[in-house]
Amino acid sequence: MKHADEILDEYGTLIERKVEEFFEQRIKETNSYHKFISNVYENLREYVMRRGKRLASCSTLLVYKGYTDEIDNSILSVCVGIELYRHSILIHDDLVDKDDFRRGGKAFHKIFENISSRFGESTAIFSGNILYALALNAILESDFDRILVHDVIDLLNRDYRNVNESQVLDILFEYREPGIREWYKMASKRASSLFRATMLTGAILANAPKEEKDLLIECSSNIGYSFDIQDDIIGTFGTESEYGRPIGGDVVLGKKSLHVVYALKNSPEDESGRLRRILKKENPSKKEINTAIEIMRKYGLEKAKERSREHAKRAINLIKKTQMNKETKNFFIEFINYVSESLEWYK
Template identity: 45%
Template sequence: MGRNNTKSNDRSCEDEKILDRYTSKVNERLKDYLNGLTGELKRYHPFMGLCADESREYILRGGRRIMSCCALLTYEGYTGEIDERILDLCVAIELYRHAILIHDDIADEDEMRRGGRSFHKLFVEGYDERFGNSLAIFYGNLLFAQSLESIKNSGIDEETKGQIIELFAESYQSVNESQILDILFEYTIPTVREWEIMASNRASPLFGMIMAGGAMLGGAPEDEMKVLTRAGGHIGISFDIQDDIIGTFATEEQYGRAVGSDIILCKKPLHIAYAYELAERDDLEILERLMNKRSEEFYSDDERIKTVKEIVSRCGALDRAKETSRYHAKKAIELIRSTSIDDGVKDFFTGFIGFVAESLEWYG
């Protein structure tokens, strides 16, 4: 048992070093692109230059570039190298991802992102909430347009450019469809199946797009591109479930910010959808009252968070959600290992995805 834990920790440390090394490469390329964008927008209007400066700081805040690293590793797994083409794709991925995060923070009323103010909150001072929200919506749209522009102006061949742009457009539509359902679920009681439909269009197509993009640029066989797209989909769902669990069951110290906001907003992640199916009648009645936006009963935030967590744990919904996350992690690993990608890259994904699945035991 101890030896297995030691091996797991060693593997985790090695994976973290790989992520840090690849994140540095992405950041270096991203800084160059954002500097150019700032200059371009300043020439258009001084205020746009200010927006670009703020977005540069926002995008370059600390944290590992997990999605870009997945694309880099997939590409390297087929080519044995990292070059300008894959780094150009990583820039596009980061612009795309932050376009979504900016919009996400507005919808979820989040005031903080990675140790700093959310993008819309950066522009409230001196103006008002409406100004900050409106500006952030438009700037998020601008970043998505820039993600496509960065691909168009990259050194990627024309045919592949078109295919990657199509992947980005399809993924962006899917993500926005899922966000509509996500906010609808704040006012309804979704079934587990409805949650699965929503989740299949959230992080799932995003990771699928990233794995497919890295494989496409790397010259992977077409059948393996499809396999890696499916693998990315499973990674996205597994990580999505884990992220929702952390946001509710982690400590504030573990999470880096206040926990339980999903409960306060009456969001319905998988562990809540399972609770509606598994809770005993008395607990179910309490859950329905606490997670009802239209309820006129008053509960303090702390009382609501504490009671909902207890019900989700007691009825087995938390364990069921963890099992589902592990299932998708296992499927992703199996699919990746079935390809001809480099064995070292297979080992990275196996260790990294496996570690994320194992870490679920830390919460709840």
């Protein structure tokens, strides 16, 4: 039986070939419109094709295969759409979070900043929108029954709105202090929304029964919570080589990840007051960033890790209840276990 990494490499390569074909055609089309727009599309291709795990699109592919035991051109076209959908969100995320890099290259808003920073940021906003439109194009070009395609596009539209709503709350929490319940409200439409969209797309196109879709909705929510909490922990307690971006950026922005919410709730008054003051500062010093991280480590890290593990356990139990084939079940179980076990690296 192949391991999760091997499956992602194999299926990710199939999807990348289709992404390349898709962009080749679109770049030809833009050449007849304007040379600079063609340049934008070339950069979009480079941005999307930067080496990654292709987890979102592979999740769609694996769920579809889990119910049909097939991989065909139509599902690969849809996976192109999922990959573009994911990257449309990432372009905007990097701009809002002021990140300079993404997977070893410039964040998209940094690519055209040689003209001006305003131009680079504006082009990133429009380019993220272009990728979303291209995602829908790719899905519409598949040969699936039009009713199923409509259901998928309706799903992606709803979850795209959900992701954007969660991002508004995520930014709001930089300026105010959410409780645990309010944090979960925000997170219910963040990574949970992405996993729900990608996994349910595969189930819809495979004509999976309603009971199976219901299991996947609950399962994907728990995967999303577990993944979100783990990803935020890496962003605070990991190294730059692990995260691909400078550590401490979330402290500078005043972000309220779950481990921060727990630290503010559980720390003594003097410690919580110190943490609040640092999170409110526009440009905290390196010493202050390290102080904030130590308070989070002492009063919030373990509780957040515990919650991530609880969600991982629930997700695995739900995956086991589905009727998907053994390969797909084993993939998701191994992936979820990896997310849970990797928490031990951060103490």
